[in-house]
Amino acid sequence: MTNAFPSGLRTRIEAILARYPNRRAALLPVLHLVQRERGFIGPEDEAEAAVLCGLRPVEVREVLTFYTMFRREPAGRHLLRVCTNLSCSIRGSAGILDHLRRAFGLQPGRTTPDGRFTLVEVECLGACDKGPCLLAGDTLHENLTPAALDAILRELE
Amino acid sequence: MAERPLTSTFDPAGPRSLEAYVRGGGYAAARRALAEMTPAAVAGEVKAAELRGRGGAGFPAGVKWSFIPRTDPGPFYLCVNADEGEPGTFKDRHILAHDPHLLLEGIILCAYAVGVHTAYIYIRGEYEEPARRLEKAIAEAAGAGVLGASVLGSGFSLDVIVHRGAGAYICGEETALLESLEGFRGQPRLKPPFPAAVGLFGKPTVINNVETLAHLPAVIRNGASWFLGLGKPKDGGTRLVSVSGSVVRPGVYELPVGTPLRDVVFVHAGGLAPGRTLKAVIPGGMSSAVLGPGEIDVPMDSASLAAAGSMIGSAGVIVIDDAVSMKTVLDRISRFYAHESCGQCTPCRVGTSWIRRIVLRRGAGEGRAGDLDRIVRLAGAMKGRTLCPFGDAAAVPILALVTKFRAELEQ
Numbered sequence: 001m002t003n004a005f006p007s008g009l010r011t012r013i014e015a016i017l018a019r020y021p022n023r024r025a026a027l028l029p030v031l032h033l034v035q036r037e038r039g040f041i042g043p044e045d046e047a048e049a050a051v052l053c054g055l056r057p058v059e060v061r062e063v064l065t066f067y068t069m070f071r072r073e074p075a076g077r078h079l080l081r082v083c084t085n086l087s088c089s090i091r092g093s094a095g096i097l098d099h100l101r102r103a104f105g106l107q108p109g110r111t112t113p114d115g116r117f118t119l120v121e122v123e124c125l126g127a128c129d130k131g132p133c134l135l136a137g138d139t140l141h142e143n144l145t146p147a148a149l150d151a152i153l154r155e156l157e
Numbered sequence: 158m159a160e161r162p163l164t165s166t167f168d169p170a171g172p173r174s175l176e177a178y179v180r181g182g183g184y185a186a187a188r189r190a191l192a193e194m195t196p197a198a199v200a201g202e203v204k205a206a207e208l209r210g211r212g213g214a215g216f217p218a219g220v221k222w223s224f225i226p227r228t229d230p231g232p233f234y235l236c237v238n239a240d241e242g243e244p245g246t247f248k249d250r251h252i253l254a255h256d257p258h259l260l261l262e263g264i265i266l267c268a269y270a271v272g273v274h275t276a277y278i279y280i281r282g283e284y285e286e287p288a289r290r291l292e293k294a295i296a297e298a299a300g301a302g303v304l305g306a307s308v309l310g311s312g313f314s315l316d317v318i319v320h321r322g323a324g325a326y327i328c329g330e331e332t333a334l335l336e337s338l339e340g341f342r343g344q345p346r347l348k349p350p351f352p353a354a355v356g357l358f359g360k361p362t363v364i365n366n367v368e369t370l371a372h373l374p375a376v377i378r379n380g381a382s383w384f385l386g387l388g389k390p391k392d393g394g395t396r397l398v399s400v401s402g403s404v405v406r407p408g409v410y411e412l413p414v415g416t417p418l419r420d421v422v423f424v425h426a427g428g429l430a431p432g433r434t435l436k437a438v439i440p441g442g443m444s445s446a447v448l449g450p451g452e453i454d455v456p457m458d459s460a461s462l463a464a465a466g467s468m469i470g471s472a473g474v475i476v477i478d479d480a481v482s483m484k485t486v487l488d489r490i491s492r493f494y495a496h497e498s499c500g501q502c503t504p505c506r507v508g509t510s511w512i513r514r515i516v517l518r519r520g521a522g523e524g525r526a527g528d529l530d531r532i533v534r535l536a537g538a539m540k541g542r543t544l545c546p547f548g549d550a551a552a553v554p555i556l557a558l559v560t561k562f563r564a565e566l567e568q
Binding site: 019021022024025026027028029031032053055062063066067068069070081084085086087089090091122123124125126127128129130131135138139140 | 323
């Protein structure tokens, strides 16, 4: 392997493998870990994950492409996931997308040219009572307003 | 004031620590069950309590456990369904945010009753913070001997492992959840065999929702007849009702099973904003049939909502007032199911995407005569013709919407 995982990552993966009766069951946690370390899951990462989980690379690919949270390409430094499902939509998610477009030039599915933000629309985030909401990285922001958005994005360099 | 066994001790400031949970009487039910009750007695109590699954299907938990074949050499597994993806539902997050140990105590009780020594909590990938909080609570519990080789000093062993999903609504379906946990695409399995016979890693498996398990400590503490008395016959206890949409006080409300839907909207959630009128209520998460304003005098329990032509589902109530266009509602619903269909069964894969395309072209002003009938036909072709309940979950709300709000959608 030319792109072997660093030993720290390998150690953590070995700990994950120990939680399951077979290696394949560790695939999702392994992919989460790799994506967290690398920002996305590249072809070499897929091959390495396949070896560690005792799979053929195509088996990793078919799983990887099924789940919307896994990325095969780098995202911006900050991934913004805006819920536009029904409850958030009733509470104004369209206005949030509109503000992101006008004030920050963000378009759903796109990364800004400076690599700062990637914006995606997502289905229900399970925070419907405090919509509209978005996940910025791992952090959930609720009851969004344009002013609140400005403050949140200003903090994300 | 009605009893709220699940939430009355929640601290608005944040999750209760192990110490705070124990100080409030936590783990006493598990301790007593492990020391004084047989597994069969625990299971019997839960069965008598008529605790229906709170995830959506509403199957009685005690009956589900009884399907585990006792002659099987095991191991048996428990999978906790924390995939909470049903739009309009956020009650399991509420439990995880306030009282992760309540879930862990429920897990101990179920594991002991069924004879499980490894439990996996399958939590949706987007719940990153709740997952971290759970990991922390599990570490706390393991450190204090509440979990591990000898649970609460009983000699009964139990390990609990958090397993994160990665963004797929279908993984809330119990057999898709098993596939996903085993490292496959989350595509539902053909039943039978049911998971109780052939489940995780081919072993007998119980799959229960977070809220279902969180009810167990109170059932064991206070007894089946107390729990049953809180709700309705054959449908005991309280429910966490998530209310969102056009209401003044959206949120999670713990209410007796059978609370009138009208009271949920107008009393508990504070009703609509001044000057607005009610247009529709979705009572049980997006997959349930929408009710018109004249149809909400119905008790929120499994049987009553089924009789009203809808379902209690996840008890995710989405309130829609006259400021909301039903075209927007149809747009969101059709987009969700087209996006989330796992693609395994043709009627669902093709049906959801065709419906989506028709809705999109109507939205773009390119609708054709007969489009709504086309949608009805496609939805009808999905219903009852797929491996898992997703086909119905997509068809039912779309059929109800097009039938009940046809005039507005035609405009």
